[in-house]
Amino acid sequence: MGYRIKSGDTLSRIASVNKTTVSALMKSNPQIKNANNILSGATLKLPGQSDGFEDAPIKRSGAGSTKSSDKSSTFDAPSAGSSSSGVKGPKGNPYEIANQHKGKNAGALKLEKKGVGADMDNGVGNKVNCANFVSACLEQAGMITDRQHSNLVSGLQNNLDKDKNFKRVSLQDAKKGDVVSMKTGPGAEDRHVVIFAGWKNGKPEFIGSNNRNKDGTQKITTGPANYPILSIHQYRG
Structure with a gap:
């Protein structure tokens, strides 16, 4: 991170x-x-760390958990009637904003002079941009300020916990645009943060800055995850 x-x-x-x-x-x-x-x-x-979904993610018995632990449980699709519509800030939906940059390398995105790229910290290494990218999407949506931007997953979690406009919700109640923090390894800072992208074939999908390039650098991609969920923050404005 x-x-x-x-x-x-x-x-x-x-x-x-x-x-x-x-x-x-x-x-x-x-x-x-x-x-x-x-x-x-x-x-x-920080040495020896990456923060995205690798091509070969950590194998676990289940796909994730909504508890703050390293134990996994099976993801369940939302029951009939559960809301999955996108959550919007004053300037838009973070999912829609992130999706506009799908396929871009994080290193190139940071050099853009407007939009998400302008809100990303160019000093962050190209293998550790997950919180940098999500923070920038939230800024572009008008949900957080520049002072709430964090390049650490734990820092962004703490900032959203302190913000009265955000509330922790379960995966069942997640909406497109929610901020999803996950546990990716045994260390205290082995975490990853992405944006909820909805359900596909009964499984949740996420968009974020992930370690998908052969050299370990990140690009903006969408897909499922195989990690326990630590928190889901939903904007209530």
């Missing part, structure tokens, strides 16, 4: 919080020449 450096941060503190070392951070971020000289506002790549 990417980490945006805050005023007063030190490399040793960032390493401690993210359970890594200063040397590992410097190896993953060759732009850092002096461990004692880091710039506030820049984004660091």
Whole structure:
């Protein structure tokens, strides 16, 4: 995951919080020449992590869970009468906004000078853009402000939990445009965030910035997931 450096941060503190070392951070971020000289506002790549759906996702007994745990359970399609229409902000639906960029590489999208690309942080590594992309889609929909943008899944989760316009819902009540955070590995920050894209053949689909390119970099893709769900945030405006 990417980490945006805050005023007063030190490399040793960032390493401690993210359970890594200063040397590992410097190896993953060759732009850092002096461990004692880091710039506030820049984004660091955390070593040994990617944050998207791989071509060969983690195998689990089920497809996901709506609980904040690493246990999986089977996804169920919504019952008759459940709402699946898209949720909209003042400027649109995040799913529709994300879908306009389907097939684009995250690295190229970040260079665009308007729309989602302009709201993405260009300092984030091309293998770790999931929260960067989802945050930008929410900004474009008018659901969050630039200050609520986070390049960390846990950071975006926390920001949405604090926002009175968002409420956690179950998968049964999910609507297109909801923010879905998932657990992708054993570490505290092994997480991924995508946007709910509706149901297909009784299974949920998601759109987001995923590690689909052969070199591990991300592109905007849609598909099912094989990871436990940590949270689903729905905009209530």
